[in-house]
Amino acid sequence: MKYAYYPGCSLESTAREYDLSVRAVCSNLGIELTELADWSCCGASSGHSTNRWLAHALAGRNLALAERAGLDIAVACPACYVRLRTTYKEMKDDPRQRDELVNLLDMPYEVKYGTRHLLDIIYHDIGLETLKERLAKPLGGLKLACYYGCYLVRPPAVVAFDDPENPKSMDMLLDALGAEVRDWSGKVDCCGGSLSLSKREIASRLVAEITGMAKRAGAQAIVTACPLCHSNLEVRQVTRGQNRLPIFYFTELIGLAIGIVEARSWLKKHMISPLNLLASHGL
Amino acid sequence: MQYFDRSGQVTYDANFSLKVKEVSRTNIDRCYQCLTCSLSCPVTFAMDYLPNQIIRMVQLGLKQRTLTSSTIWVCADCEACATRCPNDVEIVRLMDVLREMALQESLNEKEKAVAAFHHAFLGNIKRWGRQYELSMLLQLKFKTADFFSDIDLGIKMLLKGKLKLRPPRFRDLRGVRAIFQRIERLAGGERT
Numbered sequence: 001m002k003y004a005y006y007p008g009c010s011l012e013s014t015a016r017e018y019d020l021s022v023r024a025v026c027s028n029l030g031i032e033l034t035e036l037a038d039w040s041c042c043g044a045s046s047g048h049s050t051n052r053w054l055a056h057a058l059a060g061r062n063l064a065l066a067e068r069a070g071l072d073i074a075v076a077c078p079a080c081y082v083r084l085r086t087t088y089k090e091m092k093d094d095p096r097q098r099d100e101l102v103n104l105l106d107m108p109y110e111v112k113y114g115t116r117h118l119l120d121i122i123y124h125d126i127g128l129e130t131l132k133e134r135l136a137k138p139l140g141g142l143k144l145a146c147y148y149g150c151y152l153v154r155p156p157a158v159v160a161f162d163d164p165e166n167p168k169s170m171d172m173l174l175d176a177l178g179a180e181v182r183d184w185s186g187k188v189d190c191c192g193g194s195l196s197l198s199k200r201e202i203a204s205r206l207v208a209e210i211t212g213m214a215k216r217a218g219a220q221a222i223v224t225a226c227p228l229c230h231s232n233l234e235v236r237q238v239t240r241g242q243n244r245l246p247i248f249y250f251t252e253l254i255g256l257a258i259g260i261v262e263a264r265s266w267l268k269k270h271m272i273s274p275l276n277l278l279a280s281h282g283l
Numbered sequence: 284m285q286y287f288d289r290s291g292q293v294t295y296d297a298n299f300s301l302k303v304k305e306v307s308r309t310n311i312d313r314c315y316q317c318l319t320c321s322l323s324c325p326v327t328f329a330m331d332y333l334p335n336q337i338i339r340m341v342q343l344g345l346k347q348r349t350l351t352s353s354t355i356w357v358c359a360d361c362e363a364c365a366t367r368c369p370n371d372v373e374i375v376r377l378m379d380v381l382r383e384m385a386l387q388e389s390l391n392e393k394e395k396a397v398a399a400f401h402h403a404f405l406g407n408i409k410r411w412g413r414q415y416e417l418s419m420l421l422q423l424k425f426k427t428a429d430f431f432s433d434i435d436l437g438i439k440m441l442l443k444g445k446l447k448l449r450p451p452r453f454r455d456l457r458g459v460r461a462i463f464q465r466i467e468r469l470a471g472g473e474r475t
Binding site: 009010012013014015016038039040041043044045046047048049050051052053054057058061103104105106150151154155156164188189190192193194195197198199200201202205206209235269271 | 326329360361362365375379380382394397398400404407408413416420423433440443444446447454458462463465466469470
């Protein structure tokens with residue numbers, strides 16, 4: 001199980017703990033990640049919102065690099081994930097567009113190697129049984145709302161390793177690790193992450209709706225697989241003090257549960273500390 | 284064909300409708316105004332027109348009104364509308380085309396902060412190959428003349444090691460800049 005790992009920009013900065021937990025958990029579970037050499041930014045929303053070919057070229061450069069390495073890409077950030085897969089799909093569907101992209105990149109690209117998200121890889125290829133066997137420290141009935149957001153499940157023609165309206169992979173995974181997973185209706189709602197810096201009031205309102213729903217469902221924390229959702233849910237949660245819900249990356253909780261010792265150091269980087277909550281569950 | 288109102292402003296532009304359909308590669312004429320998109324949209328509270336109204340406005344060739352709307356910039360690209368549309372109208376792709384046109388024709392009046400963010404974000408890629416958040420945030424602050432919001436947050440993130448002080452380690456800047464130059468030439472060619 002070998003992949004070219006595309007961390008994406010957030011994992012070098014605001015989501016350092018996601019990067020650290022991804023690398024530690026994958027190495028522990030036998031997923032071999034080789035960082036894609038000299039990867040560049042995928043362009044994210046800003047690319048496709050302003051110039052379609054720029055979006056394809058910025059994603060395409062990384063696809064061409066992975067092809068040179070002869071590996072499928074494993075990606076942690078759903079925003080990168082949807083950009084890489086969108087360009088892959090459009091180039092696969094129309095060879096004339098691929099020729100145009102090759103000209104723009106000035107690099108060979110045959111549309112050969114795919115891109116997968118790490119939640120997909122861990123859920124489908126490692127599997128719940130293996131995770132249960134590796135369980136060293138069950139999550140002690142921690143009440144969690146699993147939050148998928150937008151790009152793990154939408155658009156379904158491009159991504160969708162799970163149900164676009166009621167995905168369950170993260171729920172099943174955390175249930176296997178001993179958490180009490182709450183059913184709720186906010187799983188695939190948008191947190192407004194792309195507007196977190198430019199339209200704060202919109203982001204705050206969406207975050208309030210999502211955290212409110214999670215609390216009403218009885219959750220003590222939210223779990224995500226997206227660095228943009230994570231930072232948006234942390235910094236745009238305007239309620240103060242004890243009422244704020246800690247936000248976890250799914251890989252952090254896997255790390256804790258399978259007994260990776262440095263897991264606690266990842267959690268210290270959070271803007272909303274989950275340490276008291278974990279302590280109250282003997283973790 | 285074009286119609287004008289008394290002030291001389293174009294109220295109907297058939298070319299606009301045709302161009303949008305062609306570039307967006309989605310058949311907006313399939314829309315039967317069921318409002319599924321607008322009911323799925325999480326940000327309608329901040330929009331001046333609902334997504335289904337934008338589709339109708341494009342069909343009617345209301346170029347000026349469409350391209351100056353705040354809706355196209357408030358749209359967060361969450362894809363809920365397009366996922367649930369019973370007629371497979373690719374609404375986000377439509378929004379992308381409208382945003383691109385609004386920028387090309389300098390018609391974005393209402394939501395300059397969003398466009399400023401995109402500009403700073405892409406400028407960062409051209410300069411560093413990857414995002415260098417500190418540089419991007421500073422650029423954004425100067426562009427929007429908003430120096431004080433989120434300062435406390437920024438300091439806390441710096442202390443947590445969440446904002447890197449040094450620029451990203453990226454080698455092939457020449458290659459990335461060449462890509463930007465080719466795109467700029469392409470855009471220049473389209474406009475003439």
